[in-house]
Amino acid sequence: MQITILGGGGFLGRRLAHRLAKDGALGDRAITGLTLFDLQAPPPVEAPFPVRCLGGNIADPAAVTAAIPAGTEVVVHLAAVVSAQAEADFDLGLTVNVHGTLAVLQACRALTQGPRASGAAPPRVVFTSSVASFSGGQDARLEDDARQLPGNSYGAEKAIGELLLQDASRKGFLDAVNIRLPTVIIRPGRPNKAASSFVSAILREPLLGLETDLPVPEEFAVWICSPRRAVEWFLHAMTMDTKPLGLDRGINPPGRSATVGKMLSALEAVAGPEARAKVRHAPDPAIEAIVGTWPASFTAERARRLLGFSEQESLEEIVQGFIEDDLAATRAERGL
Amino acid sequence: MQITILGGGGFLGRRLAHRLAKDGALGDRAITGLTLFDLQAPPPVEAPFPVRCLGGNIADPAAVTAAIPAGTEVVVHLAAVVSAQAEADFDLGLTVNVHGTLAVLQACRALTQGPRASGAAPPRVVFTSSVASFSGGQDARLEDDARQLPGNSYGAEKAIGELLLQDASRKGFLDAVNIRLPTVIIRPGRPNKAASSFVSAILREPLLGLETDLPVPEEFAVWICSPRRAVEWFLHAMTMDTKPLGLDRGINPPGRSATVGKMLSALEAVAGPEARAKVRHAPDPAIEAIVGTWPASFTAERARRLLGFSEQESLEEIVQGFIEDDLAATRAERGL
Ligand SMILES: NC(=O)c1ccc[n+]([C@@H]2O[C@H](COP(=O)([O-])OP(=O)(O)OC[C@H]3O[C@@H](n4cnc5c(N)ncnc54)[C@H](O)[C@@H]3O)[C@@H](O)[C@H]2O)c1
Ligand SMILES: NC(=O)c1ccc[n+]([C@@H]2O[C@H](COP(=O)([O-])OP(=O)(O)OC[C@H]3O[C@@H](n4cnc5c(N)ncnc54)[C@H](O)[C@@H]3O)[C@@H](O)[C@H]2O)c1
Numbered sequence: 001m002q003i004t005i006l007g008g009g010g011f012l013g014r015r016l017a018h019r020l021a022k023d024g025a026l027g028d029r030a031i032t033g034l035t036l037f038d039l040q041a042p043p044p045v046e047a048p049f050p051v052r053c054l055g056g057n058i059a060d061p062a063a064v065t066a067a068i069p070a071g072t073e074v075v076v077h078l079a080a081v082v083s084a085q086a087e088a089d090f091d092l093g094l095t096v097n098v099h100g101t102l103a104v105l106q107a108c109r110a111l112t113q114g115p116r117a118s119g120a121a122p123p124r125v126v127f128t129s130s131v132a133s134f135s136g137g138q139d140a141r142l143e144d145d146a147r148q149l150p151g152n153s154y155g156a157e158k159a160i161g162e163l164l165l166q167d168a169s170r171k172g173f174l175d176a177v178n179i180r181l182p183t184v185i186i187r188p189g190r191p192n193k194a195a196s197s198f199v200s201a202i203l204r205e206p207l208l209g210l211e212t213d214l215p216v217p218e219e220f221a222v223w224i225c226s227p228r229r230a231v232e233w234f235l236h237a238m239t240m241d242t243k244p245l246g247l248d249r250g251i252n253p254p255g256r257s258a259t260v261g262k263m264l265s266a267l268e269a270v271a272g273p274e275a276r277a278k279v280r281h282a283p284d285p286a287i288e289a290i291v292g293t294w295p296a297s298f299t300a301e302r303a304r305r306l307l308g309f310s311e312q313e314s315l316e317e318i319v320q321g322f323i324e325d326d327l328a329a330t331r332a333e334r335g336l
Numbered sequence: 337m338q339i340t341i342l343g344g345g346g347f348l349g350r351r352l353a354h355r356l357a358k359d360g361a362l363g364d365r366a367i368t369g370l371t372l373f374d375l376q377a378p379p380p381v382e383a384p385f386p387v388r389c390l391g392g393n394i395a396d397p398a399a400v401t402a403a404i405p406a407g408t409e410v411v412v413h414l415a416a417v418v419s420a421q422a423e424a425d426f427d428l429g430l431t432v433n434v435h436g437t438l439a440v441l442q443a444c445r446a447l448t449q450g451p452r453a454s455g456a457a458p459p460r461v462v463f464t465s466s467v468a469s470f471s472g473g474q475d476a477r478l479e480d481d482a483r484q485l486p487g488n489s490y491g492a493e494k495a496i497g498e499l500l501l502q503d504a505s506r507k508g509f510l511d512a513v514n515i516r517l518p519t520v521i522i523r524p525g526r527p528n529k530a531a532s533s534f535v536s537a538i539l540r541e542p543l544l545g546l547e548t549d550l551p552v553p554e555e556f557a558v559w560i561c562s563p564r565r566a567v568e569w570f571l572h573a574m575t576m577d578t579k580p581l582g583l584d585r586g587i588n589p590p591g592r593s594a595t596v597g598k599m600l601s602a603l604e605a606v607a608g609p610e611a612r613a614k615v616r617h618a619p620d621p622a623i624e625a626i627v628g629t630w631p632a633s634f635t636a637e638r639a640r641r642l643l644g645f646s647e648q649e650s651l652e653e654i655v656q657g658f659i660e661d662d663l664a665a666t667r668a669e670r671g672l
Contacts, residue, residue: 151506
């Protein structure tokens with residue numbers, strides 16, 4: 001089985017690539033090739049199968065076509081401009097998040113339609129949409145059929161990407177699973193341009209011994225998942241039976257609703273009160289204006305009961321998971 | 337006040353242009369210029385203000401920019417590839433309905449941002465989305481916050497257009513009102529490529545003395561409005577206060593849910609049993625598969641109570657309205 005990860009040099013893309021390399025197989029089928037595609041060619045990954053690392057722009061149809069060669073059965077489309085950046089640069093967000101997803105659609109479609117067609121089944125496409133495509137805010141607990149009314153350009157572009165891939169699935173051009181990811185914590189490395197960057201920072205920076213700012217009150221609730229869980233969901237979405245999805249390719253996976261206060265308590269339980277003491281209250285209305293519109297909770301019934309997506313582990317396990325998986329590498333990367 | 341109608345050579349665009357020419361004003365402000373834009377330059381309209389008629393492709397940014405000159409205060413964006421055609425030609429639907437709407441967004445944005453900017457308020461954009469952007473089918477009665485889960489490419493493209501213009505409104509690039517039009521009956525002229533073409537045909541063709549096919553059962557219900565009502569809604573949307581809309585620029589206007597049987601009874605009441613006898617039952621599963629997913633009813637509370645959209649008139653009045661407004665011209669056009 002041949003797999004492509006678009007945005008394969010990013011946080012979740014690299015993690016998924018390493019997992020596929022370790023497993024050597026997806027479900028009960030051996031992996032025969034992996035393509036990692038990102039703006040800059042991602043660093044190579046040791047694997048029992050050939051790995052191609054390509055650099056290119058997701059909004060460039062030729063580059064995306066090269067990244068999805070004939071015989072590709074699964075495409076994981078993670079390439080995106082994140083929330084605060086898409087808000088600051090409207091055109092960049094449109095180019096990467098909308099035109100990029102259109103290029104993915106057309107490259108996948110060409111595998112089974114037109115001159116490059118091989119007679120194979122339409123490729124599975126796992127697309128990462130986001131909780132940011134919804135409104136509702138702190139008091140919301142959204143049902144599975146909740147309307148996407150985005151309060152930010154990134155969320156609008158993700159909702160558009162879902163509509164495109166959902167319609168392409170109905171047409172038989174590809175076979176999409178659109179996962180609306182919660183805020184993934186704890187993100188390793190440095191703070192990034194996502195408005196939700198602080199949700200990871202308030203746990204990661206203290207574990208590195210560094211002070212950090214909390215821009216929202218401790219009662220502020222966030223819909224979260226761990227990187228371990230996100231990778232499990234990707235593996236499930238890459239192989240699951242999509243017939244039960246019908247027309248509706250959008251999935252709210254079973255994340256966890258947690259207040260910042262509860263996250264800090266988990267930090268304290270794992271790393272002691274001195275870790276928690278590194279977090280300074282520094283209200284930031286600009287950040288709160290963006291993340292404050294995202295819903296803090298979902299019922300996620302369909303993903304849980306019908307579709308077999310696994311449950312999110314506890315906050316303590318998330319903190320522990322970061323220490324096991326990422327703390328040393330993050331220290332090294334940041335020269336700490 | 338300067339106004340542009342994109343798709344100004346179509347059914348509703350021409351009707352709106354004639355109405356503006358007759359009124360000479362929009363609300364309490366005189367109209368100082370009107371641009372009609374369509375694939376072929378629309379025929380000129382007699383008016384107390386200058387009318388420019390331009391031909392061009394809505395997916396061509398330069399052509400759209402020319403159609404929306406500096407000083408434009410209201411843009412009515414009606415240019416579209418309709419349902420059955422967008423379903424038959426996926427790329428054409430994407431080009432016209434998605435890239436076209438993106439070109440409209442950028443041309444409007446350039447009026448108040450960047451080098452062409454005049455310091456004026458963001459232009460009002462009235463965009464015609466469609467009932468086809470929803471699912472639900474015959475038994476549905478959709479609330480105002482119902483999710484758009486389109487079962488056809490046209491509906492997906494309309495939902496995408498809404499998301500784009502809604503986000504552009506939030507950013508202050510323009511000021512959109514996205515009206516999800518019901519099926520507009522009675523469409524004059526000839527049958528067209530909309531899957532809903534029959535809903536007009538079963539009334540229009542008998543009034544012309546012609547036989548016609550009914551592809552669905554008489555119990556089949558459709559969410560409809562008249563062309564007179566659509567024009568009233570456009571005039572309202574062109575001038576209304578958009579503050580009460582907030583983030584949510586999508587409007588389900590107060591159409592009417594009617595079964596085909598009730599429409600045929602209205603035909604009979606106005607034009608006699610010999611008119612109704614011209615309608616032959618000829619089930620067409622392909623047509624029913626498309627229109628069968630569209631919801632047959634909406635509550636339309638927000639449009640009615642909060643936003644001041646006027647109520648749809650009765651079925652008899654719709655039939656009568658066609659006879660008054662369109663029967664003679666349709667006869668002439670078709671050489672009957
Ligand atoms: N991490 C989260 O909390 C979270 C939450 C919701 C959704 N998501 C979505 O999940 C996906 C993966 O998230 P992540 O945290 O790994 O993000 P990331 O930013 O670490 O990775 C995204 C990758 O896309 C690449 N990219 C950006 N523009 C590109 C372009 N023009 N061409 C090619 N590649 C380009 C970036 O270089 C980056 O490596 C993204 O689509 C993101 O929007 C993430
Ligand atoms: N009439 C209905 O029942 C109905 C229902 C729901 C929504 N709508 C929407 O309302 C709008 C107006 O409807 P209508 O009945 O007047 O449609 P219409 O087809 O009569 O008019 C649309 C116009 O767009 C023009 N057009 C198509 N492609 C173009 C392109 N590439 N560049 C420039 N112009 C192009 C066509 O030439 C046509 O004149 C459309 O957007 C339609 O999707 C109509």
